[in-house]
Amino acid sequence: MNTRPIPSSGEALPVIGVGTYVGFDQAPGSAAYAALPGVVEALFDAGGKVFDSSPMYGRAEETIGELLAANGRRDDAFIATKVWTRGKAEGMRQMEASMRLLRSERIDLMQIHNLVDWRAHLVTLHGWKERGRIRYLGITHYTSSAYAEVEAVLRAEPLDFLQINYALDEREAERRVLPLAAERGVAVIVNRPFGGGGLMRRLANTPLPAWAAEIGCTSWAQLLLKFVLSHPAVTCAIPGTGRREHMEDDVRAGLGEVPPPAFWKDKLAALGY
Numbered sequence: 001m002n003t004r005p006i007p008s009s010g011e012a013l014p015v016i017g018v019g020t021y022v023g024f025d026q027a028p029g030s031a032a033y034a035a036l037p038g039v040v041e042a043l044f045d046a047g048g049k050v051f052d053s054s055p056m057y058g059r060a061e062e063t064i065g066e067l068l069a070a071n072g073r074r075d076d077a078f079i080a081t082k083v084w085t086r087g088k089a090e091g092m093r094q095m096e097a098s099m100r101l102l103r104s105e106r107i108d109l110m111q112i113h114n115l116v117d118w119r120a121h122l123v124t125l126h127g128w129k130e131r132g133r134i135r136y137l138g139i140t141h142y143t144s145s146a147y148a149e150v151e152a153v154l155r156a157e158p159l160d161f162l163q164i165n166y167a168l169d170e171r172e173a174e175r176r177v178l179p180l181a182a183e184r185g186v187a188v189i190v191n192r193p194f195g196g197g198g199l200m201r202r203l204a205n206t207p208l209p210a211w212a213a214e215i216g217c218t219s220w221a222q223l224l225l226k227f228v229l230s231h232p233a234v235t236c237a238i239p240g241t242g243r244r245e246h247m248e249d250d251v252r253a254g255l256g257e258v259p260p261p262a263f264w265k266d267k268l269a270a271l272g273y
């Protein structure tokens with residue numbers, strides 16, 4: 001899989017990871033849970049490693065911990081999770097709980113979920129990074145109504161990562177957020193690359209355009225992910241899935257050439273976006 005450097009360290013990060021919001025919130029014993037080792041295997045087999053979670057995602061952190069313990073591949077994974085609560089002490093308690101559930105003494109990336117009480121948590125994250133409890137720190141959001149605050153934090157604070165929504169039908173981040181992240185040397189993880197799934201549902205009955213083959217895409221998922229990866233500020237995209245066949249499809253967007261932004265100019269209008 002293609003990789004891109006994390007600006008603050010130069011470490012290479014594979015461009016497609018997995019989001020665990022709904023797909024990994026499954027009870028052991030269920031059919032949906034039984035499908036998850038296959039999702040993880042498909043990601044690793046393609047050369048991917050990024051798992052994104054949060055204490056907001058039900059059992060997802062615990063599931064990741066279980067699956068990586070079962071396959072013995074914790075050290076091959078890049079685990080990103082989040083703090084999503086108010087207060088410094090409560091934030092520390094929640095992050096300790098995440099580490100227990102993820103069975104990891106060190107988290108690769110700790111993000112402040114939706115900027116909730118970010119001033120309090122950022123102090124903790126800088127301290128934990130210095131002590132080696134986390135490797136990178138960042139912030140996340142998922143809606144353009146929060147971009148003014150996202151931009152203010154990006155300008156004022158040293159961050160390793162920004163996680164933000166960006167998709168064919170959610171392009172507001174192109175205006176200021178993505179250029180600012182690039183200017184500030186902040187890695188970008190794209191969440192909701194399928195608009196939370198709505199884009200996939202809307203395009204399901206539309207035939208794939210002939211030009212998809214020019215950029216090596218055989219599905220809408222690959223095309224939508226290559227669109228996101230075309231933005232030069234983007235480091236990695238994390239499509240959410242709990243299905244092996246979807247992961248196998250999604251990771252293919254991380255192979256081969258990514259077209260330049262100019263490629264999409266006339267194509268977007270033709271698609272109705």
Ligand SMILES: NC(=O)c1ccc[n+]([C@@H]2O[C@H](COP(=O)([O-])OP(=O)(O)OC[C@H]3O[C@@H](n4cnc5c(N)ncnc54)[C@H](OP(=O)(O)O)[C@@H]3O)[C@@H](O)[C@H]2O)c1
Nearest residue numbers: 019020021140191192193194195196197221239240241242
């Ligand atoms: N504020 C935040 O920090 C924030 C907010 C939102 C999301 N996130 C993160 O970003 C991740 C991605 O966002 P998301 O999960 O909300 O939305 P998304 O990635 O835009 O869409 C997920 C949907 O796409 C479907 N899908 C995935 N691959 C597919 C394929 N190849 N073909 C057809 N359908 C496919 C999934 O269904 P199946 O499960 O059936 O495959 C799921 O319904 C989340 O999981 C989470 O980790 C963070």
